[in-house]
Amino acid sequence: MIKQILCSIALLFISYNTSATPDIASKLQAQAVAYVKNKVVIKADQRVKVEAANIDPRTNFKSCKNFHYFLTDPQISKHNTVRVTCDEDHNFRLYIPVKVTTLIPIVTMKTTADAGDTIEQSDLKISYLSQNRIFGTHYSHINELLGAKLKRRVNRNQPLTRYDICIVCRGDSVKIVAQGRGLYISTSGTALADGLVGDTIRVRNNQSQRTINAIINSVGKVTVRM
Numbered sequence: 001m002i003k004q005i006l007c008s009i010a011l012l013f014i015s016y017n018t019s020a021t022p023d024i025a026s027k028l029q030a031q032a033v034a035y036v037k038n039k040v041v042i043k044a045d046q047r048v049k050v051e052a053a054n055i056d057p058r059t060n061f062k063s064c065k066n067f068h069y070f071l072t073d074p075q076i077s078k079h080n081t082v083r084v085t086c087d088e089d090h091n092f093r094l095y096i097p098v099k100v101t102t103l104i105p106i107v108t109m110k111t112t113a114d115a116g117d118t119i120e121q122s123d124l125k126i127s128y129l130s131q132n133r134i135f136g137t138h139y140s141h142i143n144e145l146l147g148a149k150l151k152r153r154v155n156r157n158q159p160l161t162r163y164d165i166c167i168v169c170r171g172d173s174v175k176i177v178a179q180g181r182g183l184y185i186s187t188s189g190t191a192l193a194d195g196l197v198g199d200t201i202r203v204r205n206n207q208s209q210r211t212i213n214a215i216i217n218s219v220g221k222v223t224v225r226m
Contacts, residue, residue: 025055028067032082032096035069040076045140046104047128052082053097063089076100078132103128106159107139119148119165127157137162144197147219151194166194168201168216176203176214180226189214189222 029052037050064086072081077100084094108127113119124142138159139145148165168174168191178185192202195216203214203222214222 022057024061025057025059028055028061028084028094028096029053031067031069032084032098035082036071036076036080036098036100039071040100042102046102049101049103049130051099051101053099055094055096059094064092102131104131104134105140106134107142107145108157108159109154110156112156113150113154115150115152117150119145119150121146124160127159129159134159162196165196167196167219168222169194172220174203174214175221176205176212176224177217177221178224178226183226191222 032052033050037048040048040050042048066087068085068087070083070085072083072095080098080100082096082098084092084096086092105126106129107124108129110123110125113123117123121142124145126140126142138161145160145165148167149169150164151166151169152164154160154164170191170193172191174189174191176187176189188206189203189212190206192204192211195201197216197218199216200213201216201222202211204211212224214224217223
């Protein structure tokens with residue numbers, strides 16, 4: 001409720017007066033952005049996009065030279081309001097809405113690719129996308145996807161999710177590794193289902209023709225606990 005009132009006040013103050021130079025308005029916008037950006041806390045691999053609303057060019061700044069900036073709410077959120085005052089006119093108040101968008105690294109496709117294509121490093125890129133636009137499981141590191149196969153057509157610039165790929169795919173030849181108690185045994189097998197790293201799938205041992213449960217370790221490799 002308080003934020004709604006402040007936003008209403010902001011609109012009044014941004015559009016009420018006369019004759020401001022574009023240079024001063026642009027400077028206030030830039031300073032409001034810098035002020036908010038300095039208070040944003042993000043993770044090391046993230047980026048932030050900070051945008052200030054346009055200031056009505058009719059606003060009168062003639063009596064002001066030294067401006068001061070304050071957040072109406074000290075807690076940074078997606079939508080913020082910066083209050084601007086000045087030394088020369090104690091009645092001067094300007095409220096600038098400032099939007100903060102957190103951008104996170106997401107693996108996306110450089111080009112459109114079809115179902116069955118094997119993913120190579122040249123197919124992928126890191127894009128920084130709005131956290132609010134990302135749904136479901138996504139990938140942040142290209143190495144996680146190298147050698148995987150696409151299960152469906154994926155368009156250029158589209159983020160990759162767990163539903164788009166398989167690290168081991170049904171019908172793939174795999175190396176079965178059984179390890180434990182000082183023993184290490186390996187043989188060849190055939191995957192009977194699609195899966196990602198860490199998934200348990202059914203695999204047929206090509207020598208014994210037995211079907212076993214195995215955990216996907218990497219592209220072309222599954223492990224069995226002994």
